[in-house]
Amino acid sequence: MQPARLLFIDDDVAVCDVMRTTLTHRGFEVVCVNSGAAALAALEHEEFDAVVTDLNMPGMSGLELCQRAHASWPNLPIVLVTAFGSMETAVAAIRAGAYDFIAKPIQTQELLLTLTRALEHRKLKAENQQLRETVARFKPPADMIGDSAAMQELYSMLARLATTDATVLITGESGTGKELVAQAVHRSGPHSAGQLVAFNCAAVPDTMLESELFGHARGAFTDAKSNRTGLFLQANGGTLFLDEIGEMPLTTQVKLLRALQERKVRPVGSDREVPFDARLISATSRDLETDVSEGRFREDLFYRINVVRLQLPPLRARGKDALLLAEHFIARFAQQFKKPVAGLQPAAAERLLTYTWPGNVRELQNCMERAVALSQGEQITLEDLPAHVREFEGTKFVLPLENPTELLSMDEVEKRYILQVLQAVGGSRTNAAAALGFDRRTLYRKLKSYGVE
Ligand SMILES: Nc1ncnc2c1ncn2[C@@H]1O[C@H](COP(=O)(O)OP(=O)(O)OP(=O)(O)O)[C@@H](O)[C@H]1O
Ligand SMILES: [Mg+2]
Known part of the structure; x- marks a missing residue:
């Protein structure tokens, strides 16, 4: 890492010399000048990470320097060194845009602490600004319609994703636009120059799945008349989109996990491993968390594919x-x-x-x-x-107390309500737990006690 560059201003040359030695010794690169005017000239011509200035100087005061520098370089942290006990100047310093002030004579530890915080603050501010700019520059894909809060949230996630090639898992009910979003993620990311190879894991019989994904060698099985390149290699330099990944049988899941961990595939019937470079996006309308807890989906694979989660809201x-x-x-x-x-x-x-x-x-x-x-x-x-x-008349929620002659225990009321919510969200335990304000474990426990599998 490059050392932070400091501009130190004091009209007292002796103070400058001491501080230059101290701060250089602590790993800073220090430039000292002796007046406000010289400081502004230095700022014009060079890049600095922070400024430390004395308050009382002949000519331009530290306060005025602070105002001027802050106006031109608003992200540059400025620390003012004030005479001890002058609360008024301290307040004026902050108003003038100073990041902080310290009292004279300078205590090295205090100055170092203040500078560390100031530099951290500057870094965060710069990162935030960069993020805001990416988000602001990001236009939702033209083919994606919707400006509800739920969709805005999705667009903002897409914007943040635009600079990475992170592995993405897209979840949402059937017909919510998962494939459309997969295309948008691919188009905006660094692998967009390559192809998007889409594959529906539910569309081929389990026995063919591995040869589709990883390819096969000639003679690997009866119908393998020649070598075949699998989808992973077809997607090289681009993106592999595995749709309905929740339908993949456990045996294939093991092999997929291995391929993702090693970034290599082994074609069926071959003893050679071939490296690939493709981004992975997967999608499912299943509740994978439930599948994991019930042993239908491997937990380790789930964590591999669920790096960034895009949860598509239902249309309702x-x-x-x-x-x-x-x-x-x-x-x-x-x-x-x-x-x-x-x-x-x-x-x-x-x-x-x-x-x-x-x-x-x-x-x-x-x-x-x-x-x-x-x-x-x-x-x-x-x-x-x-x-x-x-003819649709709106959802009717039958509240448990609709029949006033039927007196129910709290547990029974809760049970009926939970089951109703579960039905209303189409059986998704993740969504039901969210609606009920439970964690999923609690929901599971309750469902189990009702004998619901
Ligand atoms: N926000 C949207 N704006 C415009 N069209 C959309 C939007 N979302 C989805 N669509 C369209 O709706 C149809 C269904 O979308 P898509 O196939 O992406 O859904 P899906 O979640 O993959 O569904 P399934 O789970 O059934 O595979 C597509 O024709 C798609 O273009
Ligand atoms: Mg789809």
């Missing part, structure tokens, strides 16, 4: 995004079907907001495709929506 948690998405799909299908449809009638819009969308964005998309195809007017009406959406 995205408020008015449903309408933005509906308008977006209507415009798209109107163009595709060459129909003069634009927008929704209020009754239809209202229904889209009350319906719970178990199939999420994909269901909404299908629903709008059908509506545009059926539409005979210029706007989508309630009648254009499928019956189960049209």
